[in-house]
Amino acid sequence: MKKITIAIDGFSSCGKSTMAKDLAREIGYIYIDSGAMYRAVTLYSIENGIFQGDRIDTEKLEKHIGDIHISFQLNPETGRPDTYLNGVNVENKIRTMEVSSRVSPVAALGFVREAMVAQQQEMGKAKGIVMDGRDIGTTVFPDAELKIFVTATPEIRAQRRYDELKAKGQEASFDEILENVRQRDYIDQNREVSPLRKADDALLLDNSNLTIAQQKEWLAEQFNIVVKEQEP
Numbered sequence: 514m515k516k517i518t519i520a521i522d523g524f525s526s527c528g529k530s531t532m533a534k535d536l537a538r539e540i541g542y543i544y545i546d547s548g549a550m551y552r553a554v555t556l557y558s559i560e561n562g563i564f565q566g567d568r569i570d571t572e573k574l575e576k577h578i579g580d581i582h583i584s585f586q587l588n589p590e591t592g593r594p595d596t597y598l599n600g601v602n603v604e605n606k607i608r609t610m611e612v613s614s615r616v617s618p619v620a621a622l623g624f625v626r627e628a629m630v631a632q633q634q635e636m637g638k639a640k641g642i643v644m645d646g647r648d649i650g651t652t653v654f655p656d657a658e659l660k661i662f663v664t665a666t667p668e669i670r671a672q673r674r675y676d677e678l679k680a681k682g683q684e685a686s687f688d689e690i691l692e693n694v695r696q697r698d699y700i701d702q703n704r705e706v707s708p709l710r711k712a713d714d715a716l717l718l719d720n721s722n723l724t725i726a727q728q729k730e731w732l733a734e735q736f737n738i739v740v741k742e743q744e745p
């Protein structure tokens with residue numbers, strides 16, 4: 514069967530990676546969380562004195578962008594890929610609120626996006642990939658055969674993230690998470706380079722009232738439709 518490219522974009526914390534990972538596992542495709550790459554650049558910046566308070570030393574980051582090597586390796590315990598920054602597993606570190614609160618301004622920088630998009634396009638060269646993010650259907654893979662744009666209300670998204678952090682035993686404040694979700698959405702939608710928007714040919718999914726199982730089933734249906742259309 515001919516392999517295709519699947520782009521899943523949408524607002525923060527709406528369930529993109531949950532859907533993308535499950536589908537990739539079921540159909541034997543590679544899964545790439547492009548947000549993890551921007552988070553890894555942010556962690557590098559925090560750990561290497563590139564932030565002065567909230568200010569980003571863009572000159573320093575640009576000088577070091579070539580030193581930031583991001584890769585993914587399957588974690589046999591979770592069955593999901595973990596993110597590595599220069600050979601070190603940073604999967605837990607990149608999910609903290611500190612990284613979440615600093616990532617969107619870093620991801621708005623043109624030279625950061627250029628470097629990440631080049632790596633993402635290289636990863637998807639052979640197709641057979643599910644990638645989720647903000648600009649996958651618009652910029653990274655504009656020719657993707659299946660494009661989805663996911664949304665849900667900010668309150669529902671914040672509640673899902675709050676529940677997740679609580680379940681992991683991490684300190685969390687619902688109000689802080691809601692504020693972060695809103696702030697990231699705003700920056701992601703209003704930046705100059707590749708702003709978050711639905712590609713004209715993307716299918717819209719509002720999963721506010723869907724369970725994980727229901728959205729998984731919906732996505733599998735869309736995949737089967739597209740694959741059938743591709744058959745000679």
Ligand SMILES: Nc1ncnc2c1ncn2[C@@H]1O[C@H](COP(=O)(O)OP(=O)(O)OP(=O)(O)O)[C@@H](O)[C@H]1O
Pocket residue numbers: 524525526527528529530531532548645673674676677720723724725728
């Ligand atoms: N339909 C759903 N109903 C309830 N919870 C969900 C649903 N979809 C995903 N979740 C949960 O919501 C949380 C956020 O999901 P996920 O990490 O997949 O979102 P995301 O869009 O990839 O987020 P981000 O953009 O921040 O990386 C997770 O805890 C996930 O288990």
Ligand SMILES: Nc1ccn([C@@H]2O[C@H](COP(=O)(O)O)[C@@H](O)[C@H]2O)c(=O)n1
Pocket residue numbers: 525526547548549551552616617618620621645646647648649697701
């Ligand atoms: N293609 C992408 C993916 C992500 N970003 C930025 O990274 C932040 C973190 O991403 P998550 O998917 O882990 O939430 C996100 O808020 C965006 O600012 C991006 O710009 N492009």
